[in-house]
Amino acid sequence: MLTIEQKIEILDSFPELQRKDVSLGRINYHYEDSAYDKKNVVYHLHKNGNGYVYVGQLPGYSPDDKGFVNIREYDADELRAVVEASISFLSTPPVVPAPKRRKPKSGPETWTGPDDQVLELKFEDDLWYLYTGLNLESAFETYEEAEQYLAEEGFVRTSAR
Structure with a gap:
C-alpha cells in the first residue's frame, strides 16, 4: 500500500x-x-x-x-x-445518438384497428403525427415509435399513399 x-x-x-x-x-x-x-x-x-x-x-x-x-x-x-x-x-464528450427518423416514401399511411377504426400517420415538421380524421391523436419522434404504438394498440397498416 x-x-x-x-x-x-x-x-x-x-x-x-x-x-x-x-x-x-x-x-x-x-x-x-x-x-x-x-x-x-x-x-x-x-x-x-x-x-x-x-x-x-x-x-x-x-x-x-x-x-x-x-x-x-x-x-x-x-x-x-x-x-x-x-x-x-x-x-470524451458523451455521445448522444440522434433519434432515428425515417422520411416517408410518399404521403401518409392509413392504419386500421379494432372496430374498423382508421388512423392516418403523417410525417410533418420532423415528427410523426397520428390523426383520427382531422383530430390529432398522438405525436412521435420516430417512425419506429409510432409503428410500435400502433401495433400494441392492434392496428395494421392498410395503405401507404
Whole structure:
C-alpha cells in the first residue's frame, strides 16, 4: 500500500489535475477541462491512504453507486492507470445518438384497428403525427415509435399513399 505522500506525488504528476484541500485534511483533485459536470477525479484522499477515483461505468472497475472506486490498496501502477482512465473518460464528450427518423416514401399511411377504426400517420415538421380524421391523436419522434404504438394498440397498416 502506498503512503499518502506517495499517492500525492503520483497525483501531482498529472498537470491536468488541480489539487483542492478540503475538510478534515482530505484532498480532492479536479479535472477542470471535464466534458461533464463531474470534475472530481480523486475524492477525499485521506492521510491514512484511503480515497476514491471516479471511473463512472468504465469497464474493468467495480465502482460504488456514485461511480467511484476505492484506491486504498492500489499500487503505483494501478493508481496511475485508474487516474489516466478517469481523465480520458472525463475528456470524451458523451455521445448522444440522434433519434432515428425515417422520411416517408410518399404521403401518409392509413392504419386500421379494432372496430374498423382508421388512423392516418403523417410525417410533418420532423415528427410523426397520428390523426383520427382531422383530430390529432398522438405525436412521435420516430417512425419506429409510432409503428410500435400502433401495433400494441392492434392496428395494421392498410395503405401507404
